[in-house]
Amino acid sequence: xxxxxxxxxxxxxxxxxxxxxxxxxxxxxxxxxxxxxxxxxxxxxxxxxxxxxxxxxxxxxxxxxxxxxxxxxxxxxxxxxxxxxxxxxxxxxxxxxxxxxxxxxxxxxxxxxxxxxxxxxxxxxxxxxxxxxxxxxxxxxxxxxxxxxxxxxxxxxxxxxxxxxxxxxxxxxxxxxxxxxxxxxxxxxxxxxxxxxxxxxxxxxxxxxxxxxxxxxxxxxxxxxxxxxxxxxxxxxxxxxxxxxxxxxxxxxxxxxxxxxxxxxxxxxxxxxxxxxxxxxxxxxxxxxxxxxxxxxxxxxxxxxxx
Ligand SMILES: Cc1ncc(C[n+]2csc(CCOP(=O)(O)OP(=O)(O)O)c2C)c(N)n1
Ligand SMILES: [Mg+2]
Numbered sequence: 001x002x003x004x005x006x007x008x009x010x011x012x013x014x015x016x017x018x019x020x021x022x023x024x025x026x027x028x029x030x031x032x033x034x035x036x037x038x039x040x041x042x043x044x045x046x047x048x049x050x051x052x053x054x055x056x057x058x059x060x061x062x063x064x065x066x067x068x069x070x071x072x073x074x075x076x077x078x079x080x081x082x083x084x085x086x087x088x089x090x091x092x093x094x095x096x097x098x099x100x101x102x103x104x105x106x107x108x109x110x111x112x113x114x115x116x117x118x119x120x121x122x123x124x125x126x127x128x129x130x131x132x133x134x135x136x137x138x139x140x141x142x143x144x145x146x147x148x149x150x151x152x153x154x155x156x157x158x159x160x161x162x163x164x165x166x167x168x169x170x171x172x173x174x175x176x177x178x179x180x181x182x183x184x185x186x187x188x189x190x191x192x193x194x195x196x197x198x199x200x201x202x203x204x205x206x207x208x209x210x211x212x213x214x215x216x217x218x219x220x221x222x223x224x225x226x227x228x229x230x231x232x233x234x235x236x237x238x239x240x241x242x243x244x245x246x247x248x249x250x251x252x253x254x255x256x257x258x259x260x261x262x263x264x265x266x267x268x269x270x271x272x273x274x275x276x277x278x279x280x281x282x283x284x285x286x287x288x289x290x291x292x293x294x295x296x297x298x299x300x301x302x303x304x305x306x307x
Contacts, residue, residue: 003027060257060270062104067250074173074249075101077228078145081171082106084232087113089141092129094150095121096180098173100255102145124153130168131161141169141236148174148200148208155211161242162216169235170217170244172208175251176201183254187272188261201251212244221246 002009002016003024010019020027038044064075078101082091087109093099093116108114115133117125130144151172161168182196199205209219218241222231228247235243257270269275 003031060276064253067252069250069252071250072223072225072228072248074098074175074247074253075105076225077171077173077222077247077249078102079105080228081143081145081232084229084236085141085143089113089143090115090130090133090137092116092126092133092142092144094126094144094146095123096147096150096178097175097183097253097255098145098147098150098179100180101173123147123150126150127154127157127168127170130170131157131166134166134168144168144170146170146172147179148172148176148198149178151208152198152206155215158212158215158217158242158244167239167242169238169242170212171232172244172246174200174208174246174248175253176248177251179251179253180255182251184261186252186254201248208244208246212242212246217242217244219244219246221248223248 001018001020002011002014003020003022004010005021005023007021010016010021022030064073066073066076074097078098082105085091087107090113091102091106091108093102093114095117099116103114103116106114115129117129126144126146130142133140134142151170158170160166177198178196182193185191185193185196200208209221212219218235218238220231220234220243222228222245231245235245254272256272257268259265259268266278267275
């Protein structure tokens with residue numbers, strides 16, 4: 001379906017099955033009414049669609065490996081944060097791997113509890129977004145889940161938080177790198193890591209705990225699985241000051257599934273070198289290293305991919 005106020009845009013880049021010309025404000029209202037009416041009529045049978053979604057969930061379950069080097073798993077940190085802070089908290093994210101994991105591993109149940117810049121991809125978004133949420137809903141627990149790169153774009157606002165009394169909580173998923181860019185350098189550029197190592201691991205520059213304390217916040221750090229719950233609980237108990245936790249996590253965790261640049265959504269990769277087989281696909285070796293496999297074959301090899 002393609003709705004656009006400009007008829008010349010319809011089907012310009014991609015053929016639309018259902019073209020709708022109109023103002024988005026009106027089109028969305030009309031569509032919502034149409035969907036409500038269809039539901040009320042009892043004619044909408046969603047059972048086959050749910051069966052398909054459940055099948056996909058079963059074949060490609062969400063999961064992650066613990067880093068082989070013994071470091072902390074970023075997915076685990078985010079999963080625990082979501083469990084401990086719960087569905088009534090508000091979560092804001094930056095841009096990058098941590099953003100994708102925050103979308104995947106927190107079970108959102110309330111509308112308006114997940115703030116991120118989506119396709120606009122704005123590094124530095126998490127801290128100011130969390131500040132806005134906390135100002136609007138002072139009684140809510142508000143967490144910014146930020147990357148070590150993104151955090152360095154707007155962390156000066158912690159001073160505003162401390163001075164103006166905006167007690168947000170920040171979880172830095174510190175993988176020492178511009179992780180999303182590093183993932184692409186790993187997968188598509190023969191591991192030529194260029195300008196992605198930030199020094200937040202090797203040199204601990206900046207030291208996020210000290211930086212946060214310097215700006216009037218409580219600074220905490222966790223580097224092992226055993227410390228994770230304790231520092232999150234500690235942060236949950238503080239509500240008169242902003243709190244920042246530096247979670248030092250492994251550098252090599254990757255986000256899956258992913259769609260590589262220049263490929264279509266039907267080229268989505270479920271895991272490294274593994275692409276789901278869609279209706280009409282032929283079982284052939286795909287371009288480069290990406291092999292198309294059947295769901296059955298994937299199941300056989302999926303043993304090690306869950307937490
Ligand atoms: C202002 C800005 N600059 C560059 C980018 C491109 N970009 C997207 S994700 C990313 C890396 C983010 O690193 P980090 O905050 O450490 O998150 P990680 O991927 O490691 O979780 C970059 C450079 C962007 N989205 N916004
Ligand atoms: Mg990072």
